[in-house]
Amino acid sequence: MPIESSERDVLLRAAEHALAWLDGMDARSVATTATLDEMRARLGRPLADAGIEARRVVDDLVADTEGGILGSQGGRFFAWVIGGGVPSAMAADWLTTVWDQNAGIHACGPAASVVEEVAAGWLKDLFGLPEEVSVGFVTGTQMAHSTCLAAARHAVLRDAGWDVEAKGLAGAPPIRILANAERHGSVDRAVRFMGLGSDNIEPLATTDGRVSPEALGAALSASRAPTIVVLQAGELNRGAFDPFEALAPMARAAGAWTHVDGAFGLWARTSPAHRDLARGLELCDSWTTDCHKYLNVPYDSGLALVRDAAAHRAAMTLSTSYLPAGGAARDQIDWNPEFSRRARGFPIYAALRELGRDGVADLVGRTCRLAQVLVDGLGALPGVEVMVRPTLNQGVVRFVSPKAAATDADHDRHTDAVIAAIDASGEAFFGGVTFQGRRCMRISVCNWRTSDDDVGRTIDAVRTVLLKNS
Template identity: 55%
Template sequence: MADLPALERAYRHALQFFDTLDERPVAVTASLESLRAALDKPLRDAGLPAEQVIDDLARDAEAGLLGSTTGRFFGWVIGGTLPASLAADWLASAWDQNGATYAVSPAASVVEEVAGRWLKDILHLPPEASFAFVTGCQMAHVTGLAAARHQLLADRNWDVTREGLAGAPRIRVLTSALRHESLNRAVSLLGIGLDNILHLPLDDAGGLSVDALERALASDPDAATIVCLQAGDLNTGRFDAFARICPLARGYGAWTHVDGAFGLWAAASDRYRDLLRGVEQADSWATDAHKWLNVPFDSGVAVVARPEAHRASLTTRAGYFVDAPESARDQIDWNPEWSRRSRGFAVYAALRELGRDGVAAMVENCCDYTRQLVDGIDAMDGAEKVAEPVINQGLVRFLATDGDHDTWTETVIERIREEGTAWFGGTDWNGMRVMRISVCNHRTTQSDVDRTLAVIRTIMG
């Protein structure tokens, strides 16, 4: 065996982390000052033994680690790590394969090819669609919208790759105010411009209004248009009406892009798949494996129904490349990065560990536990459900006797975090301060839900 004590130390620290996970407070216990005092050491001229570096790091970072990988973290949509996926990610680091092209790692290329096909299968997306394993949903938006920009401008005899955007036909983006901010960032990074986003009203069910969209499309029928839809809104988990919107947008030559950062995974479950009816008719989809598939960070996925546009918007070559066999996958044709982590290993391992049934069970458990948390809190005196969970997101708030519900809701959230058993976040919603409930970790159990409800009951008095 190779003598690499730093790896053994890291392995032991990781095991100890998992062994103590259930007892650790979910909230961070260190202050900014104490973390700086522990970690901000003088940069030395002489190096240190690798195992000492790892021991020091594990000790000094410990109190600054958020327990987001525990089963009682219900804050942001973060997700946990499945054992096989985490272990495969360790191997990806040990192997240190550059996932740029087939020639630099044939294994990484073939694993991505297979994992991409499995993902499309489990998400019920078109088998002929192209895909890219990117850092997260943010870069999946950039990838999908780069393909959209390319195609919409090519349709207007404009080659954006060569001619750039100066003087190009304007592209407009039609979406709702519920879109995630990462979509805006993709729009600005691609030079489409935030001023070209038109926020359309919602319908009574909380999705993008189909009538408003139809009016907007008809008002400028020849405009280069991207319609951005939501599969699982961040706060309520709601879905847009894909079966009506996708054909409508296509009728106007628009490109439809779907943000399904976590909601696209509902397709894995027979119980929830209908929420996504028609989504396969979109042109591009962005999702995360590091959220609901419980793959370690960073792992996002872009899927594009029009592979020619996807490839044309990103492909590149250099004189030092080595030709791959004819049918092999060079990831650089589909990804925005050059050198990159071989992200496919961890996704491949997660899908093998769970299988179709395991992904469906994880999705359904998370949805069940979300409902239990929302209903359990709603049943408490002085608390109310604000939004009915559709999948794994819910909203509640706490009612103050003096009528200042916003301040009291923030206070209760803070007290839950201080107590340490569970962790929730707050947000503004419909003019109210509310507590968000998000469940997307395979580690969450019935006992986690029961313990959390008991703590909230005690805090509420």
């Protein structure tokens, strides 16, 4: 029997709203325009005793959130590393919602399990990672770090004769964590989650965001304790890559596990023009990345990739008498920290099919080219200093105060003021960062929608703001 017309109506209505929102993206302000108070006033109604018609709920939701939805789906959003949604991934995400599979085990959603199995193979191939690598489809890089560090913790303590899953960490040999000093904060948070203690992180000194073999060698030789080395593919500001080719064999020789934060940088491996930036990456032991960033699938979608599948499984697996085990099939609960979970493989599978190998390479190559065009265009404007010209998709500039005898503090204030004015113009959106002790504007390009026109329009918008602020 077909569904009730009221249910059909509400789903079609949501699709209409979604399409209207996408259609309006180019004309709408990229920044939000509603204030916090307005959002609270509109959305913060008391919970009524009686429910209301589903269609009205959807219409109200759209009306009440007007001006409160950030334009990160569009082509002129350059703050943080966010990405949009390619059409098939957005559509597959809708279907994921409607199918509502619990992708915890194969038995709860056989197609969801097989889609992840297939997508895992495609992704390893795209990243040039070994066939034996196991993959967990998690919410994002944060949880991917936690998953990989759980596997790493298992392996380094197993090698020290300690079963951490059974005995826990109390009384275990202490684990050293040697980590790139310019790492992302999500690494420290995962270290905390894993009970390893952020005080046990020993920062590895960097030059231009990269750890040198000398720095790692000195740290490794200081102790034979169980060790996890944390490197990165794509540092936050410059998109720098550690020299994995030199570092990974050193860590392996010392019996250490090497984990890589590749939240966006792992995707460099998919682009022939950028692959070499991450030379030797395949020699490491675990890797994290996001599909919600560079692959342009909807949130939330990250990957935990682990060479030692047995360690990965030992750290994650769970079986109970009421859950049928998959047997030959893939149970996601063996590779993921969640129990019940969204079938987030469908949008990934869809995006990879829509783009193909060439499309992924083009997406990465194009956004990296546009990042350079944008930074070069901004750098040509009076009062703009380029701090980082992108080698991948990340750049950094700052705005020099026009005041006579301006101090560093003046430049910092001016930079923050210019960023705020650009964002307020609604034409483009950037974020600030303190880089090398200076307030700067960070530029990330990773949205499939960003075009040469978007970049030109953005440079025009910045020029206008600078003229007003000079």
